[in-house]
Amino acid sequence: MIVTPRLRLRALALRDMALFRALYCDPGTMRHIGKPLSRAVAVASLRATVAATRKPAGLRFFVIAECQSRRGVGLCSLRPAAWDKRGIELGIMLVHTARRHGYAREAFAALINYAFRALPIDTIWVQYRRANAGMARLCDILGFEGNFLPRSGTSVRRCVRIRRDRNGAVFSNQPTRGITMSNIIGFLEQAGSNAAMRHASREALLRTMQDKEIENVLRQPHRSLLDDLTGARETMYCKNTAIAPPKQKAPAKKKPAKKTPAKKPAKKAPAKRKR
Amino acid sequence: MKSIRGHTQAGSLACIGIGITLGSHLTPLARSHIEQADVVFLAASDGIVEKWIESLHTDVRSLQPFYAANKSRNKTYREMVNAILAQVRAGQKVCAAFYGHPGVFAWAPHEAIRIARKEGYAAHMEPGISAEDCLYADLGIDPGTFGCQHYEAGQLLFYKRRIDPSAYLVLWQVGALGDQGRGAAHSATHLAYRKILIERLARDYPRTHKITIYRAATLPIHAPRIERIALRRLADADIEGADTLVIPPARKLEPDIRALGRLARLEQASA
């Protein structure tokens, strides 16, 4: 059981049929997931899912329940990522009435913490339909990054990830003052590829950044804040080529000059170049 | 198609350039190489650019960890090539992304392609926007106007090169002078090298000649560094790894009277 200030996450069981149906048979909830299930198929699907979570393959399904009312308000899942041996994939769905309460963020943050603490993984992945703006916002707030095409690959889906940080520390649900790395990189990519922005005045850039609440980044005289926020490496080497001085020959012993006809000067082996 | 036909092994290698400025210079083809690769190796010169490329593929491996302060650069470059080739040999579709142009003042990409081809793998290079390209745009220089010479700063000291002071001279890696193959140079060594560089340049240019320290912007929200100083001040200047030195012509183009005469006679004969 995973407990957060308002929620409990417990293992899915056969008695959760009503909740399972309320989610999987509801066209609104299934809009970004797939075709809604019929009631009969939902029964079979719940059985199969509960059975699968008992196998050692690593699939887990949790019921998200409100602490106070004990009411089940959604499901979240955790499964091994097919493309990443040290990665898992998260999923979440909430009943209509439980949305817009910050439950998804609370449950996801707890699940991420749990996964990094308890499982031998380095990366947590989420896949969602690009049209699913709510999910995009949630992932952004939690610090998921990237814009990958799922390996099974249709471009209507987006794949993002969060990695165990460099010190092995557990994920913290506190994006720095609301600034996430992905919106900084996203902004920079836009500023670099949009003709109007690339050579815009500092004031104009500041205004755009204010809209995105990342103007502090430009206000700093040095790069340090930007580097901190994005987790960029501090020392970057840029040298890719080294030219070695020619090997010094030992001073030649004086030999009597031979009286041979002058040859074309022999080509010296070129000194090794490293670039 | 030449490089694709005729290869005998399963792995492949594309060395691509990602340009200098984040978001501005990545060509559609380079982006597609990144997206379609199994493994991406990355040598960027800016930590945030590195983060950006990491967001484009699930398996981006930075080449930065191969560098170390007191490690021989030659060893670093060879290890980079080995790491890249190990994945090619494992049958992977490998993309090695280098900042700027992968073939400009960069040893590892050329070497990796050479070895991969020798071993029967498909390998090729995809050009990128180099610091050189940015320099022409930001400094308003056309290499065709007076001609333009490019040298690695250290090489100019080690070898007898003939500088033409009526053309532009671009010096690369001035910030790394004194660091040939041994890792970071001590600042004293670096300074001593810089003084010798001033002496060398003073053979062809007046010491008062104005030269430009140039650095193209790696982030689109920054401006390029364009700083003009007199040649004799070069030893005191703050020059970092990514700075390039640009020395404008100090002499007028000298007409070649003999050749002009011959050409004039040619014109007359054909008139």
Ligand SMILES: C[S@@+](CC[C@H](N)C(=O)[O-])C[C@H]1O[C@@H](n2cnc3c(N)ncnc32)[C@H](O)[C@@H]1O
């Ligand atoms: C190993 S070379 C790599 C050049 C790179 N392949 C390219 O195409 O621009 C490194 C040298 O490139 C130049 N350089 C790198 N980044 C630069 C920048 N942002 N602006 C100007 N010159 C740069 C400097 O002379 C530096 O010492």
